[in-house]
Amino acid sequence: MDGVTYYLYGGTIRKCKSKRGPKKSRTEGEEKSSSQFTEVRKMWRIYRRATGGLPIWRTWARATGISKSDSAFHSVNGGCLRPGKGVWAFPTFRFSMGTLEAPVITDVARDGWSVTLRWENDADRPKASASDQVYLGYFYNTQPRSPQMITCHNAHRGDGExxxxxxxAGQPDGTPLHLYLFFGNENPDRFSPSEYAGI
Known part of the structure; x- marks a missing residue:
């Protein structure tokens, strides 16, 4: 008030000169950055619900020295999102990151809403165990702000498909799908990077 700030300290009212100047307006760059950050935060909340609490990004953050899982998600996927629109760069979006070996998709087929993915299946080894669980993340092309995920309970890396x-989900027949295949170990506390396939 009148250039003076009043505050409570140790049960006593004190005052000092207000050091704050008038609020400056934000630049166009600051507005864009803020909008981008807001979009990633929204996506992060929806993504966490879709994955049912799998610790994918917490594990990746720990492995890369990033302090928080949402920060890890933002650093990898921030550029794939547009404010107010959601994902625009589906092939570069990562549904998962991790230290297990990534799948190498060799074929994708679709019959209505049934999709089949095949991948290379090399020898069983520590970062590519035949028992690794299969996960499939996806977006409907019409809903770039709504990630979904299926845990393929009866499928494992060693199956090869x-x-x-x-x-x-009420989508018109033939709506394009953006698929993200990835693996997780049995615990699950280790994951692979996701591999993209559009169909």
């Missing part, structure tokens, strides 16, 4: 029924 998986066929899953994607819920139609």
């Amino acid at each position: 998986v066929t899953m029924e994607i819920p139609a």
Whole structure:
């Protein structure tokens, strides 16, 4: 008030000169950065619900020395999102990151809402165990702000392929799908980077 700030300290009212100047308006760059940050935060909340609390990004943050899982998600996927629109760069978006070996997709087929993915299946080794669980993240092309995920309970890395029924969710027949195949160990506390396939 009148250039003086009043505050309570140790039960006593004190005052000092207000050091704050008038609030400056934000630049266009600051506005864009703020909008981008807001979009990533929204995506992060929806993504966490879709993955049912799998510790994918917490594990990746720990492995890379990043202090928080949402910061790790932002550093990898921030450029794939546009304010107010969601994901625009589907092929570069990462549904998962991790230290297990990534899948190498060799074939993708679709029949209605049923999708089949095949991948290379090399020898069983520490970072590519045949028993690794298969996960499939996906977006409907019409919903770039709504990631979804299926845990393929009866499919493992050693199978070399998986066929899953994607819920139609009221989408028109033939709506393009953006698929993200990745693996997790049995615990699950280790994951692979996701591999993209559009169909």
